[in-house]
Amino acid sequence: MAYETGSATGVNDLIGKIKSFLETNDYTINDFSADGTGYRLHVQNGDWYVNMRSGVAEKFIWPYYYYGADNDPLSGIGIYPSTGFDAEEAWNAQPGYPVDAGYGVSALVAHGSCVAGLVSTIPAYYFFLDDDGFVACIERNTGEYVWIAFGQLTLFGNVGGNTLDGFFTSSSQGSRKAEDQLPANIFTPLPREARGFLFYETDDYDDNWFRMNNSSYYYTCYSVRHPWSLTLAAASDADTGYLGNLMRAMPGGVGNLSPLLPCYMGVATPTRDTILGHFDMVRLTRITGFTTGQEVEVGGYTWKVLPAISLTHADGYAIAVKKVVPE
Numbered sequence: 340m341a342y343e344t345g346s347a348t349g350v351n352d353l354i355g356k357i358k359s360f361l362e363t364n365d366y367t368i369n370d371f372s373a374d375g376t377g378y379r380l381h382v383q384n385g386d387w388y389v390n391m392r393s394g395v396a397e398k399f400i401w402p403y404y405y406y407g408a409d410n411d412p413l414s415g416i417g418i419y420p421s422t423g424f425d426a427e428e429a430w431n432a433q434p435g436y437p438v439d440a441g442y443g444v445s446a447l448v449a450h451g452s453c454v455a456g457l458v459s460t461i462p463a464y465y466f467f468l469d470d471d472g473f474v475a476c477i478e479r480n481t482g483e484y485v486w487i488a489f490g491q492l493t494l495f496g497n498v499g500g501n502t503l504d505g506f507f508t509s510s511s512q513g514s515r516k517a518e519d520q521l522p523a524n525i526f527t528p529l530p531r532e533a534r535g536f537l538f539y540e541t542d543d544y545d546d547n548w549f550r551m552n553n554s555s556y557y558y559t560c561y562s563v564r565h566p567w568s569l570t571l572a573a574a575s576d577a578d579t580g581y582l583g584n585l586m587r588a589m590p591g592g593v594g595n596l597s598p599l600l601p602c603y604m605g606v607a608t609p610t611r612d613t614i615l616g617h618f619d620m621v622r623l624t625r626i627t628g629f630t631t632g633q634e635v636e637v638g639g640y641t642w643k644v645l646p647a648i649s650l651t652h653a654d655g656y657a658i659a660v661k662k663v664v665p666e
Contacts, residue, residue, distance in 0.1 A: 340467075340468070340469045340661070340662070340663060340664050341360070341363075341364045341466075341467070341468040341469070342465075342466065342467055342468075342662050342663075343356075343360055343465075343466045344463065344464065344465045344466070345463070345464060346460065346461055346462055346463055346464070347460070347461040347464060348460055348461075349395075349457070349459065349460065349461070350377065350393045350394070350395060350414055350415060350416060350457040350461075351377050351378055351393050351395070352461075353393070353416070353457065353461055353464060353477070354377065354378050354380055354391060354393040354416055355371075355378070356464070356466075357380065357391070357416075357466070357475065358371050358380050358382075360466045360468070361382050361468070361473065364468050365384075366382045366383065366384050367382065367383040367384070368380070368381070368382055369381040369382065369383055369388075369424045369426070370424070370426055374392060374399075374430060375392075375394055375397055375399055376393075376394050376395040376396065376397045376399075377392060377393030377394040377395060377397070377399070378392070378393050379391070379392045379430040380392070380393075381424050381430070381433070383424065386422075386502050386503055386506070387420075387489070387490075387491070387503075387506055388420060388421045388422060388423060388424055388433065388435075389418065389420060389489050389508055390418065390419055390420070390421055390430055390431065390433050390436075390451075391416055391417065391418045391430075392416065392417045392430045392431070393415070393416050393417075394412075394413060394414065394415065394416075394417070395414050396412045396413075396414055396458075397412050397413065397414075398412050398413070399413065399417060400413060400417040400431070400451050400452075400453050413453060413455045414455065414456065414457050414458045415453050415454045415455035415456065415457045415485075415512075416453060416454050416457070416487065416510075417430075417431070417451045417452070417453040417510075418451060418452060418453065418487055418489070418508050418509075418510050418535075419431060419436060419437065419451035419452065419508055419535075419536065420436070420437065420489070420506065420507070420508040420536055420538070420548075421433035421434055421435050421436045422434055422435025422436075422503070423435055431451055437536045437546070437548035437550070452508075452509060452510040452512060452534045452535050452551075453510055453511075453512050454477060454479070454485040454486070454487055454510050454511050454512060455485070455512050456479045456480070456483075456485070457477070457479050457485075459480075461477060461478065461479060462478045462480070462481055463477075463478040464476065464477050464478065465632075465643065465645065465660070467620065467643075467660045467661065467662060469620060469661065469664065471490045471491060471493070471618065471619045471620045472488065472489050472490015472491060472618070472620055473487075473488065473489055473490060474486070474487070474488045474490075474620055474621060474660050475487040475488070476645050476658070476660065482646075482649050482650055482651070483648075483649050484511075484645060484646050484647065484648060484649065485510070485511040485512070486509075486510065486511045486647070486658070487509070487510045487511075488507075488508075488509050488510075488535075488618070488620075488621070489506075489507060489508040489509065490506070490507070490618060490620060491505045491506045491507075492505035492506075492507070492537075492604055492615055492616035492617060492618055492619075493505075493616045493617055493618070493619045494615055494616040495614065495615065495616050498613070498615055498616070499539070499540075499615070500540060501538075501539075501540040501547075503538045503540070504538060504539050504540055504615075505537070505538070505539065505604075505615060505616055506537070506538045507535055507536060507537035507538070507551075507604070507618075508535050508536060509534050509535025509536075509551055510534060510535060511534065512534065534551045535551040536548045536549065536550060536551065537549045537551065537604060537606065539606050539615060541606070549606045582600050582602070582603065582623060585598075585600055586600070586623070586625070586656075589624070589625055589627075590625055590627040590628055595627065595628050596628065597624045597625045597626075597627055597628040597629065597657075598624065599622035599623075599624050599635075599637055599642060599659045600622055600623050600624060601617040601618075601619075601622060601623075602617055602618050602621050602622065602623050603616070603617045604616065604617065604618065619661070620660060620661050621658055621659065621660050621661070622642060622658070622659040623647075623656065623657075623658060623659075624644065624656075624657045624658075624659055625654075625655045625656060625657055626644070626646050626647075626650060626655050626656070626657040627655055629644040629657060630644075631644075631645060631646060631650065632644070632645060634662065635659070639664075640661050640662075640663065640664055641661075641662045641663035642659040642660065642661055642662065643659065643660050643662045644657050644658075644659045645657060645658055645659075645660070
């Protein structure tokens with residue numbers, strides 16, 4: 340288990356700190372080099388390939404579309420997965436990358452997600468890493484938080500036959516979001532904005548990458564797919580996916596309780612809706628009952644609780660990240 344916190348002078352300093360943190364903790368750095376207004380960073384951990392790119396006021400993610408102000412230049416970090424690395428290819432055209440033909444574009448194109456609005460000094464960042472993956476919580480402005488996460492789910496039962504099954508990358512925002520908008524957090528994605536991808540090999544879908552939104556069949560379905568009745572869920576909690584009704588029940592009226600709940604993920608195809616597992620590094624809760632950065636002991640682990648979006652966001656979501664595991 341590894342943990343680091345600090346500040347950064349800007350987005351390019353931040354991606355360098357991510358590179359150093361992952362390299363120190365035995366990730367392979369396939370490339371770290373200047374690209375446009377920022378840097379491209381390609382990391383590998385076994386079969387996981389993660390591709391990142393920083394930029395300053397640049398259209399460096401999904402630049403193929405114009406969709407109103409949402410396609411303004413971004414200052415931030417883009418992220419997406421692949422199944423290999425090729426130094427000759429662009430940062431967002433790596434072998435086996437997810438593709439999408441949506442929004443009126445006929446050709447399949449690279450698809451990513453990002454954290455945006457990193458236009459000045461970053462007051463604080465928090466990096467977490469264990470065998471399940473990596474989580475970065477970034478305070479982009481005082482009291483506003485964006486997130487990057489990648490790793491592999493703890494799968495239920497016998498699901499999964501490919502070594503990549505359950506591997507995902509995600510971030511707070513879709514690739515075209517205007518950076519003056521406060522995003523949803525990575526575990527409660529909104530419609531249309533792909534906040535990441537999850538790999539699951541299935542005969543129902545040849546590409547095997549599932550998109551983290553709810554605009555088509557091919558998405559990770561914690562956005563709106565529930566095993567419980569939606570009629571019991573408040574509309575503001577519908578985006579918490581499988582946990583919708585549980586999130587609606589907190590904080591509890593007795594003791595102001597806000598339990599730490601596993602973040603379940605699944606995939607939906609035209610023929611089935613399957614809950615696959617959970618990302619063991621994080622728990623979803625509400626900030627009510629906690630202070631920013633508070634560390635709590637639950638189940639023998641130490642969890643650090645941080646606002647998912649901001650302290651003033653109406654839903655009050657928070658993400659608890661595993662910081663310390665028992666020796």
